[in-house]
Amino acid sequence: MHKMSSSTKNILAGIGVLMLGCIFMMPVFLIFMNAFKPNKDILTNFVAFPKSLYLNNFTEAMDTMNFWVSFKNTVIVTISTVLLSTFTSFICAFGISHLRGRISKFFYLFFVMGQIIPFHTVMIAISVLAKKAHMNNTLWGLVVLNSGFFSSFGIMTFVGFLRGVPKELEEAATLDGCGLWRTMMQVVFPLVRPTTVTVGVLFFLWSWNDFLLPSILVSEKELRTITVNLYMFKTATNAQWNLLIAGLTLSMLPIIAIYIVAQKYITSGLTAGAVKY
Amino acid sequence: MSDLLYKKYKKYYLMLILPALFLYVFSLVGPLIFGTIPSSFYDWNIIEGSRNFVGFNNYIRIFEDKNFINSIIFTTKLALFTIIGTNILAFAIALMINEKLFAKSVSRAMFFIPNIISGIMVSFVWTFIFTGAIPSVAKHLGMESIANISWFGTPNMSALAVIIVSIWQSTGFLMMLYIAGLQTIPDDVIEASKLDGCTGFKKIFYIQVPLLMPTITINLFVSIASAFKAFDIPLALTAGGPAKSTQTVALNIYNDAFGAFRSGYASAKSVILFLIVALITVIQLRITRKREVEA
Numbered sequence: 104m105h106k107m108s109s110s111t112k113n114i115l116a117g118i119g120v121l122m123l124g125c126i127f128m129m130p131v132f133l134i135f136m137n138a139f140k141p142n143k144d145i146l147t148n149f150v151a152f153p154k155s156l157y158l159n160n161f162t163e164a165m166d167t168m169n170f171w172v173s174f175k176n177t178v179i180v181t182i183s184t185v186l187l188s189t190f191t192s193f194i195c196a197f198g199i200s201h202l203r204g205r206i207s208k209f210f211y212l213f214f215v216m217g218q219i220i221p222f223h224t225v226m227i228a229i230s231v232l233a234k235k236a237h238m239n240n241t242l243w244g245l246v247v248l249n250s251g252f253f254s255s256f257g258i259m260t261f262v263g264f265l266r267g268v269p270k271e272l273e274e275a276a277t278l279d280g281c282g283l284w285r286t287m288m289q290v291v292f293p294l295v296r297p298t299t300v301t302v303g304v305l306f307f308l309w310s311w312n313d314f315l316l317p318s319i320l321v322s323e324k325e326l327r328t329i330t331v332n333l334y335m336f337k338t339a340t341n342a343q344w345n346l347l348i349a350g351l352t353l354s355m356l357p358i359i360a361i362y363i364v365a366q367k368y369i370t371s372g373l374t375a376g377a378v379k380y
Numbered sequence: 381m382s383d384l385l386y387k388k389y390k391k392y393y394l395m396l397i398l399p400a401l402f403l404y405v406f407s408l409v410g411p412l413i414f415g416t417i418p419s420s421f422y423d424w425n426i427i428e429g430s431r432n433f434v435g436f437n438n439y440i441r442i443f444e445d446k447n448f449i450n451s452i453i454f455t456t457k458l459a460l461f462t463i464i465g466t467n468i469l470a471f472a473i474a475l476m477i478n479e480k481l482f483a484k485s486v487s488r489a490m491f492f493i494p495n496i497i498s499g500i501m502v503s504f505v506w507t508f509i510f511t512g513a514i515p516s517v518a519k520h521l522g523m524e525s526i527a528n529i530s531w532f533g534t535p536n537m538s539a540l541a542v543i544i545v546s547i548w549q550s551t552g553f554l555m556m557l558y559i560a561g562l563q564t565i566p567d568d569v570i571e572a573s574k575l576d577g578c579t580g581f582k583k584i585f586y587i588q589v590p591l592l593m594p595t596i597t598i599n600l601f602v603s604i605a606s607a608f609k610a611f612d613i614p615l616a617l618t619a620g621g622p623a624k625s626t627q628t629v630a631l632n633i634y635n636d637a638f639g640a641f642r643s644g645y646a647s648a649k650s651v652i653l654f655l656i657v658a659l660i661t662v663i664q665l666r667i668t669r670k671r672e673v674e675a
Binding site for chain 2: 109113114116117118120121123124125127128130131133134137145148149150187188191192194195197198199201202203210214217219220221222223224225226227228229230231232247248250251252254255257258277283287308311312313314315319330333334337344347348351354355358359362363366369370373374
């Protein structure tokens with residue numbers, strides 16, 4: 104028997120695994136495909152290829168679901184949440200890792216404890232609080248609450264990494280006349296870049312994909328995020344599969360596009376994040 | 381750092397903690413201690429505005445609440461099947477992708493993308509697969525019995541649907557963790573085992589699995605914790621139906637709180653959820669820490 108050269112073997116095995124991957128992703132491909140069909144073609148045969156590129160579904164779905172408004176809201180909330188929660192987590196972790204003795208331990212444990220509190224445990228209290236603090240139907244309310252939920256994970260992760268940063272480096276910076284703020288932002292912050300990526304990527308995905316908090320906090324149409332908007336759109340268009348499928352496709356595209364562009368960071372960020380649990 | 385400098389900077393260190401402390405207490409610790417826990421002792425309807433102290437009554441009622449007990453049973457089932465299914469599938473895929481392959485990063489992305497799409501969207505995708513694609517294919521192949529399956533009509537099929545979608549969504553993430561874990565196994569260990577005749581399944585079960593115990597620990601922890609918080613998929617896929625058979629604990633609490641507005645009672649339930657999640661986490665960490673093998 105001939106022994107296959109290792110490169111042919113790699114190619115054949117690679118194609119095999121790629122085909123398995125395509126089968127795994129088939130549900131998403133099928134949705135994309137059906138987004139280009141008129142309603143009656145979807146109903147007669149779901150798995151047939153579209154006969155022509157029928158783009159009406161997209162234009163109609165975009166109008167009725169007010170897609171760009173929800174897209175804008177999601178971008179605003181996500182970017183602000185990532186910036187606010189990553190920054191506050193980092194400076195807090197910096198403070199905790201530089202404090203000594205009991206007080207440092209106390210704050211660390213106090214923040215880590217947040218990891219075991221499920222969101223569902225506080226959701227009723229949050230909905231009451233949001234009304235009292237006039238945060239319902241505001242985007243900043245989402246940003247503040249998200250940042251609060253995420254800080255536990257962020258601080259735990261940053262502290263783990265900051266403990267490994269050699270103190271000599273900071274001492275040298277201080278001797279050179281760097282104040283505390285500059286030492287923190289210009290010497291230490293660049294050193295923890297991998298952790299910042301991890302934390303930032305996770306916060307981005309959590310915030311982008313969140314459903315429960317925005318659905319509790321926001322009832323106004325103009326302030327819906329993509330996921331909540333799609334959920335509401337489904338109830339409104341139950342029988343019209345073509346519209347819902349086009350809306351679903353539109354809603355999935357941004358995050359898939361973001362993944363393709365930032366694949367390297369997302370993958371390394373997620374794995375590193377979980378390993379540090 | 382010198383003690384003098386520490387004394388000088390100490391108050392600044394404390395100030396750096398403040399912004400995150402405010403956010404954290406405001407949105408998580410405060411609502412838990414001043415909202416959820418006290419509310420759980422009241423008969424409180426958020427719409428009617430009535431609020432009467434009832435002591436432990438809410439907690440006593442929970443044990444007679446068939447719907448809640450059923451939701452705990454369903455959540456446990458969902459957790460078990462999803463954990464087993466996801467971990468086996470993710471490990472198998474990771475083993476394939478760990479080899480040198482053509483177009484490896486594209487394949488990896490295929491398995492991973494479902495994980496970054498929100499649970500609501502993933503559920504809608506599968507709603508069409510169950511009600512559109514599967515019957516369509518089955519009819520073409522002449523398999524009427526499969527075409528006529530009512531995926532959301534019976535408790536068992538609905539449960540199966542929720543399990544399939546949950547596995548499909550979370551496999552990619554665990555696959556990434558397993559790939560990262562497999563890469564930490566040194567090549568010389570694999571080479572040495574090869575010389576000793578340890579290949580194929582033997583290699584997997586005697587070398588790779590034991591050395592991957594730290595990763596498996598993390599994965600079990602991640603899977604169990606997320607199963608007990610499962611909400612988006614059952615809500616968007618089955619809405620807990622038929623007849624509340626696929627209601628998870630989180631969904632049950634949500635329905636009581638925002639559907640029936642029994643806010644005090646739902647708060648008591650959510651304290652129970654908190655205790656369950658905390659208990660699982662502690663047990664899990666204790667058991668698996670002992671079994672880890674150092675690579």
